[in-house]
Amino acid sequence: MLFKEIYTDLKLMISKSDYPPGSSLPTEAELQHRYKVSRTTVRKAVDQLVAENKVIRKKGSGLFVAPVISKQNILEMTGVIKPSYIGSSDMIKFKDSYLRLVGYYYANIFHISSNELLYYISFITVINDQLTWEKLLLPLVLFPGFDPSCLKVMSIIEAVGSGKLRPANLLQELQIIKATDEIAKQLKIKKQGPIFKTTNLFSTKRGKIVAVEYRLQDALTTKYSIDF
């Protein structure tokens, strides 16, 4: 089998969303096994997809389908608060991902039953030595089979667009809060120090909230800018 055929096959599966944006692809070893070719042939096919920005090779994590929305797009959005560091390469460290009960508070936010389940995904990103603690809450019913590892290559804005209901609007809230002991430890700053807490509510055209994101950052080293 030629590398061209493997390339075409993978490209087709990506365009048909058999592998949706941000999802992980089989490893090169798995591809080698599947197509029964040499590693060099697989690598050549993957290299071409990487060169065309269709696939991302992430060191230590494997191959991912490239996300659709680039960081540059987010930067160009008017009316979205933009942290000054966006656009640089990032590293992500998962702290927690599990399913939990919705409970009364989030039942009122998502307008679903308090007995349903929510994904709770918490991770730290490191960008230019700046730490950000992210927490993402998604109803299971809207995101069946959500794979948190897509967050390694895709922005949250795109990840929350991959569910059953597509959000259209974003309400952002920015507050200064005090670092609790846990926040101080995670973000490596002084206890009680000021923190910027951003709450992002993603909702559909009809106003149904589909995702809630909390972002915590050291307020003294973070700058937001907004064009209007």
Place this chain on the structure above:
Amino acid sequence: MEYKERSAAVQAQEYLQDLISFKPDIKVLPSQREIADKLRISRNAVLHSLDKLKSEDLISSKERTGIVKNTKVDINMLGMKSMSSELNDDSVAIVHLLTTIIALPINLQNFFGLETNKLIKIERMRMRKSKPITYEIVYFDQAKFADLIKVDFTNISLYKLLQKKYGIKPTYGKENITCCLADKKISKILKIQKNMPLYKVDSFNYLDNDEPLETTTQYLIGSYFKYHFNANNIYDYRED
């Protein structure tokens, strides 16, 4: 993905957040004992959740009343509205502190352009229920707005005055939000302790002919305010 039970403290926190956000009639929250009994959790867990909510200034303890909800002033960043219409609150008064003429500082050369000589610097303060909440410094090109030196800005909306006096209003701009700790001067003006966190908002506003109009630095007491932003049709920015 595995299933995990919420911790007792998280349950208490979300129970209280539900009361705060979705039960507007409740002004005073249940006591620690009541929360612990209702959720069948320890007093310790309740205490932990209250600390968490206090760290976000969502609640405060009031003597003899119990735990009360706090209401922050919610500012919408967009829409080119002035701070006065944003606050839209009769209980907010504007105090004019001082107007001076200064030489163009280096950090504003970019905005005003090098041909600008002198600036009018207007310092104001906003009070809510007779407590200071913001300290604001506005800069104008003196050559273009010389008359502003004579204006008493007490309880006057700056943008309304510009519209009335000059028939102009800003059409677009840029805003930077950072956080700083109150220094000696600001803590004195705002009557707060030194090193209290403040929002520092620098805004740069332009007329529709791209001419710079004014730039403002605002210091807002961190615990009194929150900002919100609304972005619609976020995915219209998709790449083709």
